[in-house]
Amino acid sequence: RFIENIGYTTxxxxxxxxxxKTLMKQIFKDLEVNTKVLKERGVLGVISSAKNEMISPxxxxxxxxxxxDSRLKRIAELYMEYQKRLKxxxxxxxxxxxxxxxxxFQSKQEVLEYYQDRFRYIMVDExxxxxxxxxxxxxxLASKYRNLCVVGDDDQSIYHFRGAxxxxxxxxxxxxxxxxxxLLDINYRCTKNVLQAAMNVVGCxxxxxxxxx
Numbered sequence: 001r002f003i004e005n006i007g008y009t010t011x012x013x014x015x016x017x018x019x020x021k022t023l024m025k026q027i028f029k030d031l032e033v034n035t036k037v038l039k040e041r042g043v044l045g046v047i048s049s050a051k052n053e054m055i056s057p058x059x060x061x062x063x064x065x066x067x068x069d070s071r072l073k074r075i076a077e078l079y080m081e082y083q084k085r086l087k088x089x090x091x092x093x094x095x096x097x098x099x100x101x102x103x104x105f106q107s108k109q110e111v112l113e114y115y116q117d118r119f120r121y122i123m124v125d126e127x128x129x130x131x132x133x134x135x136x137x138x139x140x141l142a143s144k145y146r147n148l149c150v151v152g153d154d155d156q157s158i159y160h161f162r163g164a165x166x167x168x169x170x171x172x173x174x175x176x177x178x179x180x181x182x183l184l185d186i187n188y189r190c191t192k193n194v195l196q197a198a199m200n201v202v203g204c205x206x207x208x209x210x211x212x213x
Contacts, residue, residue, distance in 0.1 A: 005111060006104050013091040020044055020093050027081050038074065047079050051095035052131040052163030054102065057083050098133040105140045116144040127152030127172075131163035139175070148176065154209055155202045167207065187213050 003010055015023065024040040027033075050060050057080040064072035086092065092100060105112040122142050124130070127150035130138075142148040150172060157166035173179050187195050195213055202208070 005108050006100050007087065008092070008100075009090055011090070013089065014097070015086070015091050015093045019091075023085060023089075024078070024082060027078060027085065031078070031081065033074070033078070037071070038078075043075055043078050046075050047082060048095050049163055050079065051099050052133050054099065054133050054136060095133070098137060102133055102136050102140065105137070112140060113144070116141060120145045121147045121149075123149045123151070125151050128154050128157040128166045128169045129159045129162075129164040130168045131165060132168075133163075135165075135168050146176070154207075155205070170207065170209065183211060185211060185213050 003012060013019075021040055021044065024044055028035065028038075028040055055063075057076060060079055061073070061076035064076045086096070105115070119141055122138065124138055129152070138148070150169070152169050154166045154169050157164055157169075160166075173181065190198070199213060
């Protein structure tokens with residue numbers, strides 16, 4: 001409904017993984033990228049990670065220049081061209097669906113308020129797998145009425161390679177000081193021996209909620 005606020009028309013396309021690979025392959029060809037040094041899939045992975053962290057192409061380039069890393073500079077150039085061509089094609093990739101929504105909420109207060117009033121109560125499951133873009137989306141939506149419930153288990157966070165940050169869950173009570181924590185500490189699936197063995201292993205993790213199941 002509000003897609004035109006961020007420069008896209010309502011008939012925009014959503015690129016799946018095959019579409020993005022095809023686009024990046026064409027960019028590699030046009031910019032004469034050395035495929036012995038960089039691979040399309042690897043570059044797309046770096047771009048996806050940057051988007052999950054809400055890092056724009058321009059910010060990525062500034063960081064690459066500051067580090068003096070020629071490889072990152074090249075990826076930054078590819079990131080810029082990738083976004084340029086997506087925009088030209090009136091297309092978004094899966095990461096953009098989150099990033100552009102957050103950007104829209106940040107830049108258009110009236111749009112944010114529309115959706116805040118529409119979604120007054122929010123519940124997020126598997127919160128331990130939240131990334132930065134997802135956190136910002138939820139934070140913005142919940143900031144008006146603050147009716148937010150999250151459910152998760154920091155010990156089950158396994159998607160760090162996809163940008164998940166269990167520390168987002170660990171910091172929940174800092175972000176929301178009035179939040180109430182309900183600990184579900186009874187396991188109905190496993191015998192005591194299995195549960196104890198699992199706790200002996202995961203208990204070695206340094207960054208986690210202290211709990212005894």
